[in-house]
Amino acid sequence: MKKGPIAQWRAVSYDFQQIWAHKPMRLALVGVLLLPLVYSYIYLKAFFDPYDNMRYLPVAVVNEDQGAVQDGERIHVGNDLVRELHEDSKLKWEFVSRTQMQKGLKQGSYYAGIVIPRDFSRKAVSVDSPAPLKGQLQYYVNESNNYLSGRIGESMIRELEDQLEQKLTHVYVDKIFEKIRQSARDLAQAADGAEQLANGTAEAARGNQKVKAGVDQLQDGMARLQAGAETLSDYLTRMNEELIKAKRQTEEPLNWLLQAKTHLHRINQILRQIEGGQPPVPPTNRDSVFARVESIAQNARESQAINHRSVRLMQELIQGHPELAEDPRAQQLASALSNNGERQSRIRDQLDQLRRGDFNRPENVRLPDVKELAAYTQKMEADVDRAINSIKKMDQLIRATSEMANGAGRLAEGQNDVIRGLNKLENGVVRLQTGLEKIRDGQSELADGLRDGVRDADKSLANADQKADTITDSVLVKQKNLHPVPNYATGFAPYFLSLSLWVGAMMLYTVIDLYQVLDQKPGKEPLTLTAGAIIGAAQAVICTAALVWGLGIHPVLPEWLYLFTMVMSFTFMAINQMLVALLKNAGRFVAIVLLMLQLTSSGGTYPLPLLPEFFQTLHPYLPMTYTVHGLRAALSGGDVAAVMKDIYILFGFMSAAYVVTQVYLRWLKPWMRRVSLPVWQKKTAA
Template sequence: MKSLSVFAKDMRAAFRNPKLFIPMLVVLFIPVLYSGLFLKAFWDPYGKMNELPVAVVNQDKGAQYEGKQLDAGKDLVEELKKTDGFQWNFVSREEAEAGLDDNKYYMAIIVPEDFSSKATTLLDEHPTPAQIVFEPNAGYNFLSAQIGTTAVKDIRTKVSEKVTEAYTESVLDKISEISGGLGEAGSGASKLADGAGKLDEGAAKLHDNLLVLTDGAGKLLDGVQPLTKGVSDLNNGAAQLKTGSGTLASGLQQLSAAHKQLAAGVNSASAGSKKLNAGLQQSLTGAQKLQAGTQSAVEGSAKLQTGAQSVAAGADKLATGLNSAVEGSGQLATGLKASSDGSAKVADAAKSLSQGLQALAQSNPQLAADPNVQKLVAGAAAVAQGSAQVSQSQQQLSAGAAALHSGSQQLAEGAKSLNAGSKQLAAGIDSLHSGAVQLNTGAGQLAQGQKQLSAGASELTAGFTKLNAGMTQFGTKLGEAAAGGSKLAQGGAALEAGTSKLLSGAGQLSGGISSLADGSQKLADGAGELKTGADQLKDGSKELATKLGDAATQTANVKKTDEMVSMFAEPVQVETKTLNAVPNYGTGFTPYFLSLGLFVGALICTIVVPMRESEAEGATRFNRFMSRTLTFTGMSLIQSLLAALIVLYGLKLEVHSKPLFFLFTFVTGLTFMWIIQALVTWLDQPGRFVAIVLLIFQLTTSAGTFPLELIPNWMKGLNPLLPMTYSVRGFKSVISTGDYSAMWSDLGILAIFAVGFLALTLIYFLTRNRDTQAGVKSEQVMNV
């Protein structure tokens, strides 16, 4: 009761404050403005299509078809004049273009000059479809272009029907002509049957005579086969003789030419063998000298080998000494470094002592005047200067020792390289000595071989002399054999030419007789088939005469009527059976715009009504929650009632169940109201921004206009998460489909949304202290 008392005080305060009461009253009509005005504007746009200006240009010149004038463009214009689909304007091409440029016409339909002439090419070898040019002014209004595209398809269908009717009338006229021709063809088929009987008798006689011819040709072919085989064998032998004699003559000629080249080569070889013999004598002398030189090389390499061994031993000793020098120089550098560091410390101490004595003398004039003190100060200064010079000399000595150590290391590395090189030199000299020994042995063998080769060269010279004499005699006999081979080749060629002609004649004779036998057999077979075909022709011509008579009778019964022509032009019609028919655009869009209006109305309510405060002083948190909730609930119920009444009785919306429509409208309005109340109560101004973002996502994902499947895939995932999805779907059920089970399911989901967000509002009031004075003033300023 205390909660109702707080609510009543808030209502009285609102009624007494015109600045608050009037906006609250206006806000109640927001859903009516959205749903009523939007739906009224788009309730039935196709009902006023006759007010949409469209230009029609007919440039068709007509054409002759089967002796009749075809004016398809003119027929199209007459059809359009009978319909009121658009506001037709029949103008010229120039007027249509000017009207499109000035946005006077939403689209233009142009019938080209060759429209009818192309329509007559159906039976041509290369038919050309007739075209209607459609020019929509899509930039002026996109939807009008889409509507025009659908209308042009209907126009094309109607024109196609008219052209098809013309074709059909022509075909049916031809059928009448065919009927008379079939009668005449029947008479001709009867005469053909008589001629086929006579052809059958002649074919029988021809078949018998051809059998006799086939038998004689077979016997002649058997007699020619032995003759053909003998001539073929003779020709093969002659061909082989020709080939062999030609090859022999060619080989003898080549052999004769080769013999001449061989004789010349033998002469050259004989002269060369003499020169070879003289050269071998000189080579023998050189080989003997080479053997003496290699002996000297063996002796010198042995001496060189002994010296290299001495060098290697000295290099080992040098490397050992340099390694010791490196160690000593390292120790020296280390000692000098330590001495240099000590000298530097002594110099620093002497300098400090000198500076201290000078400071002491300056601070005590009596001490400064004492000659002993003056000597002490002068001595300390001299010691400091000397120790500084000693330290500098020590540093130079240390640097020199370091350089000496580095040089010793480099010398040691060089000594290692020298030692390795001397060892490689000794190994090379050993190899050189071994090579000199082998070379000396080879030189001895070469001298021995030169002696043997010189003796062989003398024998070769004597042999070439005998070979030259034999080649001369062989050349004479080979020339005689080549002459005989040429004559034998000429005789073989003449024999092969004669037998080839004989074989060709025998082949032609055999082929002719074979062809005669095959031809006579084929003629006999053909005569048999001719006899069979003549029988079939006689039977078929009789049947043809009978069938042609029947066809003439049946085609004569075909009568051209308007109904038949129409059936040919449009043999198939579409019967549309709509499931859950929607009478107009307004009915289809009501779920979407009604949901939109209720959401926007709820959002506006949060602007004019305080969200957290109450006019009742000392009101508890829960009482303030109840007062705000009852206020928004009452405003939501009034908004829903007004919107439902306007849609049902103002726009004449037809629904399956009015009580369920009112109930679903109330639940939808409460759901949106409590969702927005929770957002703004918790977040204040940012909460209204969140509500607007939520509205935007709902408008794109609720499937209120386009099907859900046509939106981007990432948006589809938001569809089941937003409340407007279920309000749109539930309104469709109660308005168009009558699926009450789906409606109750959607209503239950909306109730879950409503209760959940109402609980969030309650949590805010129960967990937050009273707003600060600044917050109260902020709400009051907004409401003003």
């Protein structure tokens, strides 16, 4: 006969009264209820937020930096870092010597150590050197003291390294910007210089144009001068030829003049004899004397004609070349020719008078006349000497005109060379003009480009400090946490809650002897199992309330959290009940092994991809996988659908375990009793 619900609850109440009536059972019940709480609360309390206590973690700092000099300024990066660490409270920084640090790491009084080496500043400022070096911070840790402290300290050192690197990078960028500013100033000066060069080149081009105009004028003048030199050379050549002809023509008159000189000398001797009272010229010599006088007169006339031609040529030469009028040698030659003509004319007249004189008649010979004639012949002799000297000077005139003609020829050749040089100079001036114009255009373009560079540099240097900050921290990571977890306790609560309730289920079936219940009369065991379910629900509610109200964990879905922990507790109880029902004490051992496998494969600590392949394979087949996932969704994820999905999966595990247990208890175990009753009796008897 089936009992109603009221009767069943009365039976359950009776069971609790029986348990509570016995002190050992009462203590065991309290222990079963509180054991999950102890597991979850103590663990989560201890690891609630360890990073919040980092300020108590002692880390040694050794500053051995000797500093450096940059741009005449003393730099101490190590001292700057120490000052910043004094103001930093993330870790417990203790500033000691290297010996104290090593001793503290060995003894465990320091969990990490930082050494700022001697050359840290020198390397830090070596960015301007041809071979820049990176400054190195030395990090010491003794993981044998505490592995996690080393990992935590390392993360903090990484953060410190990033901050220091940003600071140094900011300094480097500031220096680079300052160099860019200086380069911009240099570019501005270069632009001014290029502009001045362009102006100077333009001025040089204008001057070169004037030079070209002067060269053109010089070419024209040299061309006219060359023509005049060629004409002068022709005149001088012809004059030299005429003088040579005249010299040839005067050779015979010169001989005659020499003879006349001799005859005049003889006549003078005779006249002196007459003047001294000696007899006149003998008749035998008279004809000879008159013949000589006639010959001298004839030669004088011919010499005078030649002299007239020479004077005429000299006058034509001076008229064709007025510059010869200023030449002393030409003036001397013209004067000599003119005087020679006059002397020759006088000699000729005197000879004619002498020739007409009659020295044979004594009555014609008078002493005064003789004296006058002697003086006259002496004067003639002197004129003949001067005429001879004038004729001899023609050699000098010929040489002078020849030299002048040669000089005029060389002058013409030199002028040709000068003209060729002027032509080359003109070509060079033209090329120079073209080059100067190109240089001027290039310098103008250079000046414009430099001006553009200065403007670009000024534009680039606008907001230099802000740009330096951007370069120093060029990537700004904007974190968007879809479902933030405020602390370690919230993050590890799914893992420890699952562990606690599994242990609670194991302890429940250690306190409750399932086989003693099963040996009772039929209908009694379901009531006792109901009492066990109530205990499991109480465990879930107590643990959840302690986390929420005791530790201050704030779930996103509090109602679903309570519901989920109760379903989780029922599932774990069903599985443990199945193991104990089927395997008795061996089932408790299997439950412990199953707990270890679930703790390592559920992903409650490290992400699943970081686990070995074996545990990744077990992951989807164990219930704690879904309890961890569902608790995360209820605590911080806020995903109701995910919570419901995991509840359905847990119901599947729970139902399967319950069905296996019921099949075993209601059909398989009674059948096994009937088949093996004698065996059981033998064992009981034994």
